[in-house]
Amino acid sequence: MDIIKIAMFSYADINNYGDILFSHVFKHEIEKRIANVNIDFYTPSEIELEGFYYRSYHKSKVKEKYDALILAGGEVVHLFEERTWKPIYEKNNQKVLSENAYDVVWDWIDKDSSFKAWLSVGVRPFGDKWDDDKINQSISDLDYISVRGILSKKILEHGDYEEFNDKIKITPDLGWIFPDYLxxxxxxxxxxxxxxxxxxxxxxxxxxxxxxxxxxxxxxxxxxxxxxxxxxxxxxxxxxxxxxxxxxxxxxxxxxxxxxxxxxxxxxxxxxxxxxxxxxxxxxxxxxxxxxxxxxxxxxxxxxxxxxxxxxxxxxxxxxxxxxxxxxxxxxxxxxxxxxxxSKSLHIYADFMKAKLYETFDEISDKIIKNKS
Incomplete structure (x- = not known):
């Protein structure tokens, strides 16, 4: 089989413990399941960090190039560019290549790729930044969506307690397998x-x-x-x-x-x-x-x-x-x-969360391979 090319998007460049480890565990879990794979990592700014090279994201870099485009981990699904991302990148003196730092979440979803996903992400309440067209179109265009909690799911479901969109799955946070990486x-x-x-x-x-x-x-x-x-x-x-x-x-x-x-x-x-x-x-x-x-x-x-x-x-x-x-x-x-x-229940719960997360990686890996073939 030809090499499967994957782009993973994150905010590892802000040098936060969890955001850095998302890349590490994602790479290991995908390579464990897909033998012939190459993964490129994209963040708003360019950086080398903890042994990984992160390319600065711009839409032109992912056009017609990847078999899978995946945003993995973090409470990053929102539209707070001015009040969240802009102050962070200015504080760090980091140059964002794309128009907005949040483009690593939203900007690539309409690109041609056989598999596009949000994996185990968190969703913040949009407040006055809610954008029906952008959010609904993104949910429609993505092939796979998993959020890390029921509140994140309900936010994407317009805060409607009676609505249930079965395309939006709930999966454990990627952090549940951090210790396994050690x-x-x-x-x-x-x-x-x-x-x-x-x-x-x-x-x-x-x-x-x-x-x-x-x-x-x-x-x-x-x-x-x-x-x-x-x-x-x-x-x-x-x-x-x-x-x-x-x-x-x-x-x-x-x-x-x-x-x-x-x-x-x-x-x-x-x-x-x-x-x-x-x-x-x-x-x-x-x-x-x-x-x-x-x-x-x-x-x-x-x-x-x-x-x-x-x-x-x-x-x-x-x-x-x-x-x-x-x-x-x-x-x-x-x-x-x-x-x-x-603490018996804590160990049982942890084992369950890890097992469900591994099932999630099995599922998305199978979808990537199937869509490629």
Whole structure:
């Protein structure tokens, strides 16, 4: 069979933990199922990152060239160019080649290709940016659509509770197979001891907090550390919003009792640290999912409780582990530790999510091969 050529679209170029790993796991899962395949990776700007080269997207680059065009992962289906993408790329001094950064989501859907898909994506409420023609035409033109939660599905269904478009599937977030990539790379246990020195530890990460919230969180972490003997590792992962500066506030409030990890760790180093922790409390969706995928109890503190966070904890039947009041930090940590002692359901759920995601990759790979032939 001739080489199957695939273009994968993402926002890995913003240097965010989950967005980077989407490319890595996508490449592995597709190459595992399609023997003769070549994958090119496209982002709004050109960049080399974590061993991958990302081409800057422009419609002319994908015209009549690929057998499959696939947007994979992330809460990226929306039309907030001015309020989301433009500030991000200006902040990073990154040049977007196409007219808009969101073109990697919308601009290629009318191109000739035997298979076009949105895979395990999140959808933000469009608000005043809802565009019936663009959204409906995109849903019609795509060959495969899967979103990562019921709220994302309902948004694409015009917010109509009675509507059910069976073309829009619900599949697990790609993050549920992040830990498997560490195994595939044979790097399990190769990194975390460098920072933990063999001690039991918890991972904490947060962004966008006040000085008062930092003090509340620090007091809770100190109390938890004293009671359990666990080290507290502060892990920066959201480089774009400089979460390290908020973690520094917590470290300062603790009198230096915690360990602030470097903000330039590779995604594999972060993965290894997360999967060897006792519990995780963070503001990052994909740090939480990484832990949960290994059956490690994880909670999210985030003052913005958007659709992606509600979908995750709602579908897990663990809504009490999504909170926005810093004064609840200690009680949530205590519940996480108790859950760890009886976490059978977490492991079962993680195995189910991974199995469903592998079925999804089987399905789209079969469709790509069939359409090519």
């Amino acid at each position: 195994t595939i790379r044979n790097e399990v246990g190769q990194h975390y001891k460098k920072w933990a020195f063999g001690s039991k530890y918890i991972i904490f990460q947060v962004h966008n907090i006040t000085d008062i919230e930092a003090k509340n969180i620090s007091d809770a972490l100190l109390k938890f550390k004293e009671e359990t003997g666990f080290e507290v590792l502060l892990l920066p992962v959201i480089h774009l919003w400089k979460d390290e500066k908020y973690l520094e506030l917590i470290l300062e409030a603790s009198g230096g009792e915690f360990k602030l990890l470097p903000n330039n760790l590779s995604v594999l180093e972060m993965l290894d640290l997360i999967v060897h922790s006792e519990v995780v409390l963070c503001s990052s969706l994909h740090v939480a999912i990484t832990a949960l995928a290994k059956g490690i109890p994880a909670a999210i503190f985030n003052k913005w409780q958007g659709t992606k966070l509600q979908d995750l904890y709602g579908l897990q039947f663990r809504s009490e582990y999504l909170f926005s009041d810093s004064s609840d930090t200690y009680s949530v940590l205590s519940r996480l530790l108790k859950e760890k002692q009886t």
